[in-house]
Amino acid sequence: MLNNRLLRRTWIGSAVGTIATSIATSRFTLGDPASVGSALAIQQSLGFSLYGMKALTLDFAMKACAEIGYSHVEFALNAGYPTEPAVFSPDSRLKAAAMLKELRISLPCMMLHMSLTADDKAHASALALIQSASEQGRDLVPEQPPILETVLGGSPTKWEEQKKAMVERLHDWASTAEKSKTVIAIKAHVSSAVNSPERLLWLLDEVKSPSIQIAYDYSHFELQEIDMEESMKLLLPRTRFIHVKDSVGELGKSQFVLPGSGRTDYVKYFSLLRQHNYVGPVCVEVSSQVFNKPNYDPIAAAKVSYLVLSDAMKKAS
Numbered sequence: 001m002l003n004n005r006l007l008r009r010t011w012i013g014s015a016v017g018t019i020a021t022s023i024a025t026s027r028f029t030l031g032d033p034a035s036v037g038s039a040l041a042i043q044q045s046l047g048f049s050l051y052g053m054k055a056l057t058l059d060f061a062m063k064a065c066a067e068i069g070y071s072h073v074e075f076a077l078n079a080g081y082p083t084e085p086a087v088f089s090p091d092s093r094l095k096a097a098a099m100l101k102e103l104r105i106s107l108p109c110m111m112l113h114m115s116l117t118a119d120d121k122a123h124a125s126a127l128a129l130i131q132s133a134s135e136q137g138r139d140l141v142p143e144q145p146p147i148l149e150t151v152l153g154g155s156p157t158k159w160e161e162q163k164k165a166m167v168e169r170l171h172d173w174a175s176t177a178e179k180s181k182t183v184i185a186i187k188a189h190v191s192s193a194v195n196s197p198e199r200l201l202w203l204l205d206e207v208k209s210p211s212i213q214i215a216y217d218y219s220h221f222e223l224q225e226i227d228m229e230e231s232m233k234l235l236l237p238r239t240r241f242i243h244v245k246d247s248v249g250e251l252g253k254s255q256f257v258l259p260g261s262g263r264t265d266y267v268k269y270f271s272l273l274r275q276h277n278y279v280g281p282v283c284v285e286v287s288s289q290v291f292n293k294p295n296y297d298p299i300a301a302a303k304v305s306y307l308v309l310s311d312a313m314k315k316a317s
Helices: 004-008 014-023 058-068 090-103 120-140 156-179 197-207 228-238 266-275 298-316
Strands: 045-049 072-076 106-111 147-150 184-187 212-216 239-244 246-250 253-257 281-284
Touching: 045 058, 045 106, 045 298, 058 072, 058 090, 058 298, 072 281, 090 120, 106 120, 106 281, 120 147, 120 156, 147 212, 147 239, 156 184, 156 197, 156 212, 184 197, 184 239, 197 212, 197 228, 212 228, 228 239, 228 266, 239 266, 266 298, 281 298
Parallel strands: 045 072, 045 281, 072 106, 106 147, 147 184, 184 212, 212 239, 239 281
Antiparallel strands: 246 253
């Protein structure tokens, strides 16, 4: 059981626990897994990225997510996290793999932070990271290694001058991923060179590698007033992983927030996923704009996100 002192700090109340009990073992299947043509495809499940739980130990974070009712977690491989490949020892990986099975939660994806606009030294480090992360994934889940997901760097205003070099870098990522037998899901970001569905698809069409797919995060499109359904129509056929978070404010004066604290209609969101036959993980990503605040409570964030999203999934289905 979780440490009672930390649990008492949460501000959700007992209602979340009631909902978690009734939904914890549910799986929301939207479409036929065979339709995506991939052995890595899974039933749609609700998860939480441990990117938002840096202050907790890995064991505690995984147990918390499982007790709340999440079906999967995402490990963050960024510097300073316990699952960073350089510090995540073989023994720790074995322990984490055993705990995933014990808790009956999956690990469909691991987060990287890389850039297609980095200098040669950083690019070489990114290629090494892809290889080490792939090895780590096989250590953790040998029967179905997690995919890797990352943003792409650059500036929205420099897309035209950066895109050719980004394609060359992405070819290198793809080659390394293919040799490592893994998939990299790349994500558009409102503040990056690749900030729209069209730019994201252009990159994929230029590289044409089965090892490069899409991580979908509507919050970055919502800030640009890009239509939800249109973005899903364009991107979901090649999407392997979904991040969810919310936003408030306008472009240039915006703030990412927890699901349910912004403008996103999640009943509509999950209804559209169903209509487009999306099959795969839907994972809460707590923005650094949220978790860097002094009063941030990771357990409370996970609980309120689960309450909002699980309720929306039920209504949509």
